[in-house]
Amino acid sequence: MAATLTPSATACPACVVVPSAEALAAKRARAESRIMLSLPSVRNATCISSVERLLEATPGVRSARVNLSLKRVSVDADASVTTDDLIAGLNGIGYPAHELDPGLLSATENDKRGRDLLMRLGVAGFSMMNIMLLSVAVWSGAEGPTRDLFHWISAMIALPTLAFAGQPFFASAWASLRERRLGMDVPISLALVLASSISLFETIKGGHHAYFDAAVSLCFFLLAGRYLDYRSRAAARSAAEELAALEVPRALRLDGAQETMVAIADLRVGDLVRVRPGARMPVDGVVINGASEIDRSLLTGETLPVQAMRDTIVSAGEVNLTGPLTVRVTAAGKETSLHRMADLVAVAETARSRYTSLADRMARRYSPSVHVLALSSFLGWLWISGGDVRLAVNIAAAVLIITCPCALALAVPAVVTSASGKLFRKGLLIKDGTALERLAEVDTVIFDKTGTLTMGAPRPLLLEDQPRDALPVAMALAAASSHPLSVALAAALRSMGVTPAGLSDLREAPGYGVEGRWQGTRVRLGRAAWVGADEATETATYLDLGQGAAPLTFGFADRLRPGAREAVEGLRAQGKQVMLLSGDAAAAVKALAGDLGITDWRAGALPAEKAAVVAELSAAGHKVLMVGDGLNDTAALAGAHVSISPASALDAARVASDVVLLGQDLGPVADAARISVIARRRIKQNFALSLAYNLVAVPVALVGLATPLIAALAMSTSSLMVTLNAMRMK
Amino acid sequence: MEILSFLIPVSLFLGFLGLVAFFWAIRDRQFEDLEGDGHRILRKDYDDRPKADRTED
Numbered sequence: 176m177a178a179t180l181t182p183s184a185t186a187c188p189a190c191v192v193v194p195s196a197e198a199l200a201a202k203r204a205r206a207e208s209r210i211m212l213s214l215p216s217v218r219n220a221t222c223i224s225s226v227e228r229l230l231e232a233t234p235g236v237r238s239a240r241v242n243l244s245l246k247r248v249s250v251d252a253d254a255s256v257t258t259d260d261l262i263a264g265l266n267g268i269g270y271p272a273h274e275l276d277p278g279l280l281s282a283t284e285n286d287k288r289g290r291d292l293l294m295r296l297g298v299a300g301f302s303m304m305n306i307m308l309l310s311v312a313v314w315s316g317a318e319g320p321t322r323d324l325f326h327w328i329s330a331m332i333a334l335p336t337l338a339f340a341g342q343p344f345f346a347s348a349w350a351s352l353r354e355r356r357l358g359m360d361v362p363i364s365l366a367l368v369l370a371s372s373i374s375l376f377e378t379i380k381g382g383h384h385a386y387f388d389a390a391v392s393l394c395f396f397l398l399a400g401r402y403l404d405y406r407s408r409a410a411a412r413s414a415a416e417e418l419a420a421l422e423v424p425r426a427l428r429l430d431g432a433q434e435t436m437v438a439i440a441d442l443r444v445g446d447l448v449r450v451r452p453g454a455r456m457p458v459d460g461v462v463i464n465g466a467s468e469i470d471r472s473l474l475t476g477e478t479l480p481v482q483a484m485r486d487t488i489v490s491a492g493e494v495n496l497t498g499p500l501t502v503r504v505t506a507a508g509k510e511t512s513l514h515r516m517a518d519l520v521a522v523a524e525t526a527r528s529r530y531t532s533l534a535d536r537m538a539r540r541y542s543p544s545v546h547v548l549a550l551s552s553f554l555g556w557l558w559i560s561g562g563d564v565r566l567a568v569n570i571a572a573a574v575l576i577i578t579c580p581c582a583l584a585l586a587v588p589a590v591v592t593s594a595s596g597k598l599f600r601k602g603l604l605i606k607d608g609t610a611l612e613r614l615a616e617v618d619t620v621i622f623d624k625t626g627t628l629t630m631g632a633p634r635p636l637l638l639e640d641q642p643r644d645a646l647p648v649a650m651a652l653a654a655a656s657s658h659p660l661s662v663a664l665a666a667a668l669r670s671m672g673v674t675p676a677g678l679s680d681l682r683e684a685p686g687y688g689v690e691g692r693w694q695g696t697r698v699r700l701g702r703a704a705w706v707g708a709d710e711a712t713e714t715a716t717y718l719d720l721g722q723g724a725a726p727l728t729f730g731f732a733d734r735l736r737p738g739a740r741e742a743v744e745g746l747r748a749q750g751k752q753v754m755l756l757s758g759d760a761a762a763a764v765k766a767l768a769g770d771l772g773i774t775d776w777r778a779g780a781l782p783a784e785k786a787a788v789v790a791e792l793s794a795a796g797h798k799v800l801m802v803g804d805g806l807n808d809t810a811a812l813a814g815a816h817v818s819i820s821p822a823s824a825l826d827a828a829r830v831a832s833d834v835v836l837l838g839q840d841l842g843p844v845a846d847a848a849r850i851s852v853i854a855r856r857r858i859k860q861n862f863a864l865s866l867a868y869n870l871v872a873v874p875v876a877l878v879g880l881a882t883p884l885i886a887a888l889a890m891s892t893s894s895l896m897v898t899l900n901a902m903r904m905k
Numbered sequence: 906m907e908i909l910s911f912l913i914p915v916s917l918f919l920g921f922l923g924l925v926a927f928f929w930a931i932r933d934r935q936f937e938d939l940e941g942d943g944h945r946i947l948r949k950d951y952d953d954r955p956k957a958d959r960t961e962d
Contacts, residue, residue: 220948223941228950243941290931297931301924305917321909328913 210250210258212272213822214265215602215837217246222270229264236261246599246837248272271839273822292402295340299395302336303388307887310388314884326378326385333387334371340394341367343401359538359584362545363397366390366575373572376565384569389576389886396581396894404588426450426457429501442507450495450502452657452685459511460502462487466686467498468658480659482686482702497658498685532609533858534587541583549575552877566879573881577872582893586861589901594854597904602838603819603847610833612858613817614851616798620746621789621811623803624757624764627821628739628771628841631804633660633714633731635667645727647676649718652689652700655681660716660731661689661700688716696721714763733763735770736821738842743771745845749852752797756780756788758807786810802844804828819844853904861897868893 217226223241226248230239235256241248250261258274265272309325317325341364348364367390374385428437429447442448442458450456452467468480471493480496483489489502491511553571560566595605605611625631638646650673653665678691678698688701699706699719708717708726714733719726743753755776757764764778780788785803789811792799801808801815804823809831812818818832821841834847872889875881930936950956 220944223944224948224950241941242938243944244938293936294928294931297924297927301920301927305920308916309913324909328917332917 210252210256210261210274211247212250212258212261212265212274213247213837214241214270214272215246215822216270217241217243217248225268226265226270229268230261233261233264273837289402289405292343292398292405295343296395296398296402298336299340299391299398302332302340303391303395305332306388306391310883310887313385322383323378323381326374326387329385329387330375330378333391334375336391337367337371337394340391340398344394344397359542362542362549362575363393363579365546365549366572366579367394369568369572370576373568377569384883386572386576386883386886389883389890392887392890393576393579393581396890397579397584399894400584400588403585403592406592442504444504444507446504446507448502448504450500452495452497452499454495456489456491456493456495456502457507458502458504459490459506460488460504462489462500463503464501465499466684467500468496468686470494470496470659484686497656497683532587533612533855533862537583537862545575545578548578548873548877555877556879570876570879570881573879573886574873574876576886577876577881577889578869581890582865582868582897583862585894585897586865586901587858589898590854590857590861590904593901593904594850594857597850598843598847601843601846602836602840603843604835604837605833606835607833610817611851611854613798613833614800614848615855617751617800617817617848619752619754619792619797620800620802620848621754621756621792621815622743622773623785623801623805623808624755624759624767625733626804626823627802627808628736628743628755628767629733630736630839631823632734633663634734635664636730636732638667638671638729641727641729645718645720646671646673648678648693648698648720649700649727649729651675651678651693652681652691652698652718655691656683656689656700660714663731664716664729693721733767735767736839736841738840738844740771741842742844743773745842746848747772749845749848751800751848756785756811758782758785758805782807782810786814789814800848801832802841803832819847850904857901857904861900864896864900865893 214226217223223243226241227239230236230248230250233252233256235253237251237253239248239250250256262272262274306329309329313322313325344360344363344367348360351361370386370390370393374387374390377383377385426437426442427434427449428442429449434449447463448458448460456469462483462485464485466482466484469483469487469489470480471490481487483495483500488505489500549571552574553567556567556570557564591605591611594611598605622628641649646668650665650668653661653668654675656662676693678693681689681691683689684701684705687705688699690697690699690701692698698721700716703709703715703717706717706719706726708719708728714731716729716731717726718729747753752775753773755764755768755771755773757776757778758780759778761778764776768774768776777788785808789799789801793814793816798816801812801818802820803809803812803818804820805828808820809828812820812828813831817834819834819836820828820832821836821839823839836843868889872881872885875885935942
């Protein structure tokens, strides 16, 4: 007779990770009329004004409205307005923004469910107050016709209210009965129906006790729990899952001299595909023409771009940086490495959906005992009173009402709402209802390096030590290229106040660097071999001033994400093991690990190896928190006990993780771990509180002393205590 | 005690008015952004004249 839990696994997790081309195309078409942006840094009236003013001043925008509670803005605009323009504009005035999938259909549907619950809650609250007013008169001694009149009025208010407000419980109880299991909603519905019919019967007979007040307030408190639960789930889910997709489901196919745009699904092995600079590789393949550099950081975690030329093997998901490439397809669609990674994620996700939350575990044990208690009190009193059915049913109803999990239903949602609200203000979005509980159990934390502990963007080192006259030349050359190192170098020099030198004949040699003519001599910025320099051990670019002098070396280091140090130190202070697991080269990983004081690190890890490390630790009984952003982390993120990814992470990584970090700062990760432990403690305290209340109240009900007054008092005080306990989250 | 037969319907009616107001507030989406609305009244943008055209949210 135990209640069973249906696992909430999606039918096809891989579909979530790699959205189909059709879904993406549909998404794009909808995005034309309304754009939703997440704005983690809006705080007050000034922010609202400046954001709305900027957006409404943009040509093509019809209206913009900021929602401060959800920290997002919805923009009504013509199809000509692109999300990128708006994001760039907002970044310009200091508000980092991320695109959200407007998902208009699902969003309005969610809203409707929320409003529906709120309306039922309102009706139940209204009726409860009115019936309570009448009940106070009965409790304080109204007799005879007055009492009957009051009972009748209560019945007239309570019955329609229960029929309307109780629907969510009846519906879900019916659904679970049809699947032949007993959820928490079965005893709830039973209590509501039994209490109201008994009370109606008593009212008709002119009896002493009617439980209309208890039934309605039971309904009210339960709805309050339901609503809180719904709100914390819906807010998080709609924002985090819909952070828009990066994948481009299309490719440029070369048919002879002609280029046609085709869906990736239509590509066959052996087709030729053109990949423009800045675009993502749509397929696995071999370069047959062109020279460029490719950024593999999302797939492997390597920070340094790799040179690509004829015969270089490329995989789907990598970014082509400098020159156009022609690629012969060796694997498309389901065969690509990208897709194989998604399969890994699917396997890992099914393992995790088996987690049972504290509330479910509690309900499983609690729900059968409610039925057993009520039934045995009915049979017991039938036997004791010698067949007085009216008395026995009355007492059984009282037992059901008292044991109904009012405080229990509030215990978890109230804590989760208050904890996730707290974390949201710190910039963390909880996507999954049980994530907080799982986070509290964590004892090992694994960080990815590139893009997680670091910003994933290089920063030039020691520019002050370079000869002053070389800097303007370097700047002019760097500004001519979109290579990440060049972009970083140009930005750093601009902030130093360097003005670019006047160069002529600027030309980018894809895959090698940039060259130009300065005061009659040829100057070059680029790879060591091309410039004629000795290769340095660190990430670097080289400048040849052409006058026979030795080329200059510009070293780069990846910038630490703000708050990374605090996060690592905070987690270690809480007694957790911290590990660094990266796909990057050993030297870079070792340097960062040393800097942050992480002793346990591994470099050069492949995606499958990362997942294997997580699985190994889990098998050894550790609860692993994975923090990562890349496609190479996705399987590990999905396989870990709980996972966090920054908002800048790839789509698939964000979908696979339970918590999304909205700001740039990594510091809140340590806070999240701390708050989750407090939250779990509060949940357990709340369970203890409501069980203690049952321990006192149930015997009273069993011996038949539970009057409606006692039931109402016990129910309200226990619900109130549980809510207040949840709210003292610090 | 006859007064009760007036007072109870009157109080029920008043309570019902409150309920209707609550329904209206939900349908008017006044609970969508509680925090933002609190801040909005503090800004000075539309002190002189109201916002030009109010498009449907």
